Amino acid sequence: MVAWMGLAMGLVATSRAADPPEPDIAQVRLINAAIEQQWADYGLRPSAVEEDGKWCRRVFLDLIGRIPNYEELNAFLRDSNPRKREVLVERLLEDPRYTEEFASFWAANWSNILIGRSGGMDRRSMVSREGMNKYLRDAFASNKPYNRMVYELVTATGATKPGVEGFNGATNFLIDKVNEENATLATSATSRIFLGMQVQCTQCHNHPFNQWKQQKFWEFNAFFRQTRALRRFVPGTRDIDYGELVDQDFAGEGGRPDEAEIYYEERNGLTKIAYPVFVDGTEIGRSGYVTEVNRRQELGKLMLQSEFLDKMIVNRTWAHFLGYAFTKPMDDLGPHALVSHPQLLDALGKEVRKSSYDLRALMKWITLSRPYQLSSRITSGNQSDDPTIGEVPQFSHFYLRQMSAEQLYQSLLQVGGQAKGSLAQQQAERDRWLRQFVVAFGTDEGDEATTFNGSIPQALMMFNGDLVRRAISIEPGSYLYGIAMANAKLGDKVNHLFLAGLARRATTDEQKIAGQLLRVRGGKQAEALQDLWWAILNSNEFILIQ
């Protein structure tokens, strides 16, 4: 507790260091050249490089899902190495101290992508969130190649729940998507998430704005028709315990397993036939016998050959770090999509393939690229670059965006919000906390929305909720108690809180208001710091990634 005070005094105020040199990484140069070219084409002048403190906070949030703690921030600010941004990215990606946080954060992101925020919460669901998480945590901790991960998710068989025989966490992606309505959910989710193809409309008819035709939807769907999800019950009850994903021989809707066809109905009432055909027109054997043709494995292989697999992971990862993808929506790469930087998307896709789908490498290229270094301060030279009003993003300044619920939770844990109890209790507390924001739409497709969107319920949670209440506790042993009890001047303690929360020191007027708070609290420093900390945590500056 004494150590931090010395650091606070020794700090240089959030001064802007000289611009970091361009890293000697070919892919970073590729990104920079493409982005800078369009700045020139559109007459945009990029914002300055972001202050080191704010950039450090940004890259911690985006890579491992939380703000840096006070010590981590200070270590970065005091480092005089001009290449310290490269060093930090390398450390967050590769240092074993961060592996667990990195893997948990990306597992949570991908759980939300693969099974939704509400996946596994319904009584009828066979999804084990724990199983999904375990699979993804292991994948990200070991830096499993992305193509391998996709193949496993698409072809998985086995049980969804950890600890039971035949457990394979990857099965959780498809377990709730194959039984109902002839696996239409598996069809639309697999094509959208991994290939950027929006096909849900074409299930029923040819879509006017989409080159996908109804025939293609059902041909893609035919790949999933050997797959069944089997319910496993809690012994002696009808409560679903978990599910088991299996491949079974498919007799076809015409009853000819050698030629296992499916039927669908066109709008005009005509019945049509479909066999498994990949989106690029590649046909596979029509047999429904698993030993002759394992349809999901064939699909997995075809997906791995598709350039859309490469582009989609680039687009998704880019959007994660820069706030906007090269297309809108991010998971629509169809022929009608307007791509902001088409050559860059192509080229980065190829680089990902060349790197053997090393996701950490992709993250490194993006976080070290020039657009990611820029300040979120908008200047007269780039105020027209504003995607919030529908403009095509040019990334000439960093776009503000709100932390995700997961990022907020993990960040508050850093600064006093830790729940009491065992690890399992803390995990349950976290899940309960995250669940409160999920609103389902009540459709068969499991559509959902979040109230963690900057609205009043979120503000109320930050004002008065248990999590923030814990973070501002001044009980002995709490985060604030330690700071309040330290032998240091109020001004240094105030700076400490601003650095811990906002990665900057307090301004003069902020110092002044802290002094006034101390007066009205009758000199009780812990209470004054509590009021100040409450205000910092509730501010726009805290919840926005800058």
Added chain:
Amino acid sequence: MRWLNSSVPMGMNRRHFMQHAAGASALLGSSLALGHSLRVHAQEMKRRHKSAILLWMGGGPATIDLWDLKPGAPTGGPFRPISTTGDVQICEHLPRIAKQMHNLSIVRSMSTREADHARGRYYMHTGFVPNPNIEHPGYGSVISHELMRDRDDLEIPPFISIGGASQGPGFLGMAWAPFTVSSTGRIDNLDMRIDDARLAQRMKTLELIETNFIRQNRGSAAVDHMKVLSKTFNLMTSQQMDAFKVELEPQPIRDRYGDTAFGRGCLMARRLVEIGVPFIEVDLGGWDNHQNVHDTLQNQRLPVLDQAMSALVEDLEQRGLLQDTMIIWMGEFGRTPNINANAGRDHWARSWSVVVGGAGIRGGIAVGATDAEGRQVITEPYSAEDLMATVCKGLGISLETTYQSKNGRPMKIANGGKVIQDLLA
């Protein structure tokens, strides 16, 4: 902007809060002065405000089985039509609503093109088809934005969504987002558990940090955040929050609405209308009946709907509120005339029905018609835009109202839809 702008006196009107806050400003000294002339509105809410209640049927209800029956046709299904107090027939499993049909009218000639849930939900809520480059505001945001002009006394959000997510505010900004509550009316995290003086001091500190950040010109999200804080603060200190407490209603009234989430939601909607909330959306999901549609309707959806919706109309009428309160019943689309192999109906947007009533809408009629099997609209077809224009007209909102989207594009309210003249009383 209430407490947020320190250069003007605070315009808060919560007396109980202000008494404490006045003391707080003295304690904190001039730079933290919360305001010198505390405006206190003593007058009670004046009635005669217009409001709208949207009963949202998430999933897309089979309107061919509710409002536009085709008995005897191959597409007709098993339900029989019954007579009503209006000049229309409806489904036999809606007997209580049948007694209220003199107040409600059916539009049987809705014809739209969006048969995907997300797209249909967006289109029916906004009057615009989804566009990747712009997000349009939904009904609740548009109508509350227009009707709030005469409602200084409202301290709680003007757009409440009960039991569902509704549609966002789009380019109108987060200040017009739906305030989403569950049908229990329980609002989490309402109490800071500190005295009001200290709350005021915290808010002033927060205001300073917010303002400092906004001055750095990093984007509109920073400004939107502060607007939402202002609304949150108003709500926390308002006695109008009692409107969410349906348990304060007499038991016979609660019974009349039904002991269901939707019933409680409808009752809450009436309480919110009474204190002047301009727009309330109540969600009843479970209409995505690809399987066993008639069983599900008869045994699950229709009893719930019949009880709650009839109670709402009757209650509003008895309290003299119906003439100022628009009721809109709709989902994202209808369902196929064909009954599929699973005894269900699939998505269908080409020919379907919605129901409207109250606030200047003529009751008891059916506008438009479909063919003998319900496959085609055979009269003038109506769109989401037309319905929205009619709703605006009934609520006295000018159809000349035009918004600037954030990039300066003009957007006409209701997307330039035409008023369904037959519905105007």
